[in-house]
Amino acid sequence: MTPAIALVGLGDIALGAHLPALLRSHDVRIAALVDPDAERRESAAFAVGAPSYPDLSEVDGVDGVVLATPPWVTTGLVVEAAKAGRFVLAEKPIATSLAEAKALDALTEHERARVQVGLTYRHDPALELLREWIAEGRLGGPLLVRAHIYDERRDESDPAHAARLEETLRHGMPVVHEGAHVFDWFSFLFGGPPSEIRDGWSLATRQGLAEPNLCGARLDYPQGTVVLAEFGWLTGALPRCEISVLGDRGHVLIDGGTFDLTLDDGRSVEKVAFEPDRATRCFDRQLTRFVELMTGVRRAPSPDLADGLAALATSERVATEMGAR
Ligand SMILES: NC(=O)c1ccc[n+]([C@@H]2O[C@H](COP(=O)([O-])OP(=O)(O)OC[C@H]3O[C@@H](n4cnc5c(N)ncnc54)[C@H](O)[C@@H]3O)[C@@H](O)[C@H]2O)c1
Missing domain, CATH: 3.40.50.720 (NAD(P)-binding Rossmann-like Domain)
Incomplete structure (x- = not known):
């Protein structure tokens, strides 16, 4: 049926x-x-x-x-x-x-x-492949991860979109909304939730926002992986959305929009794109x-409710650390 x-x-x-x-x-x-x-x-x-x-x-x-x-x-x-x-x-x-x-x-x-x-x-084959590369030691370890999660540009010609995002900001900084995805990927890739959140920061780029629209934190993951994560919304232009994973043997760049992977091991560069489009x-x-x-x-x-709650718990811990700065 x-x-x-x-x-x-x-x-x-x-x-x-x-x-x-x-x-x-x-x-x-x-x-x-x-x-x-x-x-x-x-x-x-x-x-x-x-x-x-x-x-x-x-x-x-x-x-x-x-x-x-x-x-x-x-x-x-x-x-x-x-x-x-x-x-x-x-x-x-x-x-x-x-x-x-x-x-x-x-x-x-x-x-x-x-x-x-x-x-x-979480269902993206790109993440499954990257997890395999990490497990096979293609990048070495420990890893330094820089995640620049910039989404939802303020478009002056679309005030309804900006108003909706500002309303969403009343319910928490971008990390609360975007972190659910990002911290779920990192738990999947790096073997569990972060052991420690070292520090955080936040910044409102204009007056009158309910919460800062830019925020970031430094997190420790299993096996010595260090993550520097930034989240941003509602500026008139945005930096590239991408994640960089660097180890002693290699570097992977993940395009934040497509999840195309570029692996550079110092000898050659391998690009992997998946079909159809990411969404x-x-x-x-x-x-x-x-x-x-x-x-x-x-x-x-x-993923189940426990996965959803774990991603929320990390987002909340990070948001608290960011708000405390
Ligand atoms: N998985 C993803 O890739 C992804 C991407 C974007 C957004 N999201 C998430 O999806 C959710 C919705 O985001 P959006 O951008 O579509 O928001 P949206 O504001 O465009 O849409 C939400 C809709 O829910 C309706 N709604 C409100 N209360 C309702 C109720 N009680 N019963 C039925 N409908 C109700 C609203 O009228 C509105 O049409 C958010 O939690 C967001 O974080 C997920």
Whole structure:
């Protein structure tokens, strides 16, 4: 039987990535679209030909829900959907703080085992290949990692986008929102969460922002890996988004937009690009794993709630360190 899905939250990431992935898949059926915003609901319902609802509580007869909602809404909806016996694919971050995430304690083990967290880029074959290179010692070790995560430029011609980002900033610095992904990649690549957060900094580039829009920290990972991570939003221009991994034997540059890898071992330079584009391959792989969970092919979600909470815990520790400077 093809699982029936409700897509909940019809904003940027839902319409730009989840909906296209759902429409590409032959293994799921979109049975409901949910958003309190009538205009978004009607235009998505018209495009997809599925019924739409202002609230998830009105939806009946679906096996799974994809939650593409703001993080301050997502936590409660995870509990509501899992308690209703549904499988859940919930966007990161799973909450805006560990205190908010306490609401998830209401879930039983059985309900938790139905929740997959949208740490989408964990599914990228580029990260799997880089992890292999590190494990094979192609770079040597210990490693120095410089992560420059700059996203969401302030575009003066799109004030609605800037207003939405400023609203998101009320719920935490960029590290709270972007760190969920980045610290999940680093745990995956470097063998676990950071042992220590050495120092942090933050900077607001204009007055009136609820939180600083630039922030950074230095973290110690297993096996002596040192990570210097910076996160930035809402400046009129942005530095390149990229991650550099340097060891005694080699250097890898990860393009932040495409996840193309460039490995330089001092003798030769190897470039690896993956097809199709990063969003398509990651959202498709993520959805495949969710379908496998719903149909019983996969016994446990991947990434699961524990992964989502671990990434949130690191983001929160880092944000505290950054805010303390
Ligand atoms: N996985 C990724 O690569 C990725 C990329 C971008 C954003 N995100 C995450 O996805 C989430 C959504 O981001 P976005 O940029 O699409 O935000 P957005 O503001 O564009 O969209 C959120 C939508 O949710 C709707 N909504 C709010 N409350 C709701 C409720 N109770 N029920 C149903 N819908 C509700 C809003 O009306 C809006 O349409 C955020 O947590 C963000 O961090 C993930």
